[in-house]
Amino acid sequence: MAHNFDLVIIGGGILGTSLSYFLSYLNKSKTIAVVEQAPNVAFHTSGRNTGKVHAPYLYNPDKKKMFAKAAFQGYDMWKTYSQLNNLPFKEDGVIEVSRDSKGTKVLEKYLKWGKQNGLLEEQIELLSKSELKKSEPEILCDAALCVYKDASTDYSILTKSLMKDSKQNGIKFLLNTKVTDIKKENNKWKIILNHEHEIFAKFIINAAGGESIDIAHSVDIAKNLTDVHFRGEYWKAPEEYYNLTKRSVYSVPEFPDYPFLDPHWIIRVDGTCEIGPNAVPVFSPYGYRKTENLKEFIPKMLEMLGSGARKAIFDKQFQELAINEIQSSMSKSSMIDRVKSFLPKIDADKITEKGTAGIRSSVIDENGKFVPDVILLEEPSSFHILNYNSPGATGALPFSVNIINQLNEKGFFVNEEGDSKCGPWIFSEIVEKIAG
Numbered sequence: 001m002a003h004n005f006d007l008v009i010i011g012g013g014i015l016g017t018s019l020s021y022f023l024s025y026l027n028k029s030k031t032i033a034v035v036e037q038a039p040n041v042a043f044h045t046s047g048r049n050t051g052k053v054h055a056p057y058l059y060n061p062d063k064k065k066m067f068a069k070a071a072f073q074g075y076d077m078w079k080t081y082s083q084l085n086n087l088p089f090k091e092d093g094v095i096e097v098s099r100d101s102k103g104t105k106v107l108e109k110y111l112k113w114g115k116q117n118g119l120l121e122e123q124i125e126l127l128s129k130s131e132l133k134k135s136e137p138e139i140l141c142d143a144a145l146c147v148y149k150d151a152s153t154d155y156s157i158l159t160k161s162l163m164k165d166s167k168q169n170g171i172k173f174l175l176n177t178k179v180t181d182i183k184k185e186n187n188k189w190k191i192i193l194n195h196e197h198e199i200f201a202k203f204i205i206n207a208a209g210g211e212s213i214d215i216a217h218s219v220d221i222a223k224n225l226t227d228v229h230f231r232g233e234y235w236k237a238p239e240e241y242y243n244l245t246k247r248s249v250y251s252v253p254e255f256p257d258y259p260f261l262d263p264h265w266i267i268r269v270d271g272t273c274e275i276g277p278n279a280v281p282v283f284s285p286y287g288y289r290k291t292e293n294l295k296e297f298i299p300k301m302l303e304m305l306g307s308g309a310r311k312a313i314f315d316k317q318f319q320e321l322a323i324n325e326i327q328s329s330m331s332k333s334s335m336i337d338r339v340k341s342f343l344p345k346i347d348a349d350k351i352t353e354k355g356t357a358g359i360r361s362s363v364i365d366e367n368g369k370f371v372p373d374v375i376l377l378e379e380p381s382s383f384h385i386l387n388y389n390s391p392g393a394t395g396a397l398p399f400s401v402n403i404i405n406q407l408n409e410k411g412f413f414v415n416e417e418g419d420s421k422c423g424p425w426i427f428s429e430i431v432e433k434i435a436g
């Protein structure tokens, strides 16, 4: 193993691997490694999500410009990349339903945002209940926003393909390798792997998903922030429900501050259907099982009580929602009933198999408030990406370009060829599209 690297990326999720992909074209003479503790890339959240490539209709073009642009460009980039490499990408659209007139007002707002964010007239339309009935007779709603430019994929397959390309261009992937300690030594980072080996890096990028806060804390950054983890669980629908709808169905969030709480009716890229996710509070970014949560319960509680998360834990609305979600984990029908409210044909008794759960880590500030946006923190020899949540997988490619461009502009990690070709794209053209 080479012991000295110009750059080490911590985390082989879709974000760390997308960063490695572009850097593999732009910085050919640099030595770069991605360190991933799991046996493969996209082993955690990036390979355990809903698999939707989202069109940007949920994002306020003024307040969430970056998310909207990343989703808009990400859609086209994944489409191009998938076609080029023969990977799954199905333009199957999504329907967002409202259950009352208040919800319909929200859909009207989404329609406006979608168009402002670049969707064309033919890619998004608001249908009345009776109009929707003609194509989707099983859906019960007040109105429905049909977004034809929305797609399904398998982000695990896409991430593995990016790793293959990156490796061909010289990036090293250290799998089954956990960063267990980081220290500054003689102007370099000394990174301890699996408690025993050490490597050195001039620069680190922290793309460690649910552990990114811990990595930042370990180098004395973002000490005012903490995080809470939510397990999103899914139930697999039986085959007899595969043709219940033509498109996946989402519903207007009941609690706009917690938009990840409402489970959807999901048609996956392989045609199978699932219900989910919910958002059950857990004590670890890998808290898929009871044993892991029990092990992490005391350290996580102590961390939360000593930080801004304490205020969130004692917030009444948060407590009520958390109890609701825990209930939805313990009782299948409690989760399925939420989807039944717009797809009444579903019978919880016929749904018996669990899907693959994924964990979302949300950052909380010192006032106990959930931070709605991604947080980018830089210091002279490290860059940290925190709170990188939905639609993180959709936006990973353009978002990575944006980060690399930001680092280049500051002279942190200057690319050798300003106008490099990165796979099917020209780097500067993507930068322009995101900035423009």
Ligand SMILES: Cc1cc2nc3c(=O)[nH]c(=O)nc-3n(C[C@H](O)[C@H](O)[C@H](O)COP(=O)(O)OP(=O)(O)OC[C@H]3O[C@@H](n4cnc5c(N)ncnc54)[C@H](O)[C@@H]3O)c2cc1C
Binding pocket: 010, 011, 012, 013, 014, 015, 016, 035, 036, 037, 038, 041, 042, 043, 044, 045, 046, 047, 048, 049, 050, 051, 052, 053, 054, 177, 178, 179, 180, 207, 208, 209, 210, 211, 212, 232, 233, 277, 358, 359, 360, 388, 389, 390, 391, 392, 393, 394, 395
């Ligand atoms: C339930 C759910 C559904 C979602 N659905 C969608 C969707 O349909 N569409 C969409 O666009 N987005 C979706 N998202 C969001 C999206 O999945 C995430 O934004 C994205 O996967 C985050 O990628 P990441 O690379 O930052 O994190 P991760 O995938 O978590 O990757 C971080 C990696 O860092 C590694 N790591 C951490 N610490 C260390 C360490 N110390 N040493 C070595 N390695 C380390 C971890 O093992 C992990 O593999 C969903 C999220 C959830 C939870």
